Amino acid sequence: MSTKIELLKFLDENYGSFVSGECLAQTLGVSRAAVNKAASALKKSGYKILSRPSQGYKLLEKIDILTEESIGSKINEDCKLIVFDEIDSTNNFAHSLPASDVPQVIVANSQTAGKGRLGRSFMSPSDNGIYLTVAFSPSFDLNKSPFITMASALAVCKALESVCEISPKIKWVNDIFYKNKKVCGILSEAQTNLETGRIDKLIIGIGINCFPSKFPDEIADIAGSIADEAGAFSRSALAGAVADNILAMIKKFPNTHFLPEYRRKCFILGKNIYVHTIADGKRIKARALDIDDKGGLVVEYMEGVRMREIETLSSGEVSIRQ
Known part of the structure; x- marks a missing residue:
């Protein structure tokens, strides 16, 4: 974790209070000059940080900008994080990345060609949602891969419960519903090796409708948003929680102990x-x-x-x- 991310995380934990440069340097294990450099970089990224020689540093305002610092400060698992303001598709970008020893997390504020299931497009307006992809090289066989979408849906639900304090439900196999509206879709893709029968790269794409938006007529009766107004919660916090839950799930996979909980959250059973x-x-x-x-x-x-x-x-x- 970079000094910038660690600094933002610590200031966020002490929001509204000054933290001395000496305390920050000791906590982060860097020099006071490095703390000052990191604070200056955060200010240039749009964070409102007040610095006073006699008092230290204070985060003045929590702003909902999707940055590597704001999202990375919420992720505990090891990963390579890449954040875009706009991209064609986070899944497409994940396909283009070279292999990595650690999972790669790509987050975008908007997509111009968001991908949905069965070749559909996924509406991805700026400042309204979270468009996130996790790519990794799995250690399990191809026949275990169908479970990954189900486990991912459960991981997203847990993030929504903790950050947004709501109780979402799952429609088999990969849609998240809230208040009878679809608020999240998941698209899993794979790069397979036909010679070995194994997966070289597994790509989990997640699109979340956070705040109200004008949906196209063909989906207006089924699509919804998590909150009724913009700014109701931190998208950075939610993106970080989703990524962290997915990364933690990957480490346990292909453990299928999640199935009983998945069944409980699947609202279509018996209907x-x-x-x-x-x-x-x-x-x-x-x-x-x-x-x-x-x-x-x-x-x-x-x-x-x-x-x-x-x-x-x-x-x-x-x-x-x-």
Whole structure:
């Protein structure tokens, strides 16, 4: 962790109070000159820090700028953090990065070509959301990868609970809902090695609608935001918590002990849904019965030639809209 990030983290923990240069130098394990240099760099990035020779340094205002300092100060796990104001797609950028010994976290304030599932676009306006990708080289086989999206959804829920103090739910397999609206989508992609049958790089893309925005007509009835007004919580704190939870989850993977909790948060179980068949674009009414130990959604069809047939879906898409 850089001196800038450590300084911002310590000043944030002591928000509104002066901390002496001597105390900061001892705490951070650097010289007072290094503290002053880091404080000056933070000021240039937009942070309001008051410095007085006799009193030290004080963070005057918490501002919601997505920077490596503001996000990195909330991440405890080891990673390489890269932050953009605007990018085409954090997932695309992750694909272009060379291999790394530590996970790579890419965060953007906005995307011009955000990616959703099944080739869809993901609306990514500036200052309204968090667009975050974690890329890493996994140690597990390809057959374990379907669990990564489910575990990521649970990790995002825990971050929302701790930072935003809300109770989100999951729609199998990768959508996060709050107040009956979709507020987060997750897109997992992989670079595979056909010779070894292993994954060279796994990429987890997460898009969160934080504050109100005008959604396109085709998704206006299903898309929502976490908060009712801008600035209700710190996007930096949420981005850091999401990244930290994902990174911690990666270290435990492919442990599947998360499945019972995932089932509890999956709000479609026991309810009527629609299963979308990708091949012909049709949808069939069904009832979501359970999630099996392989992460598949067990459904019972309720209409047509498949009436009363039970199937376990390992992929695909389901919806709750009539």
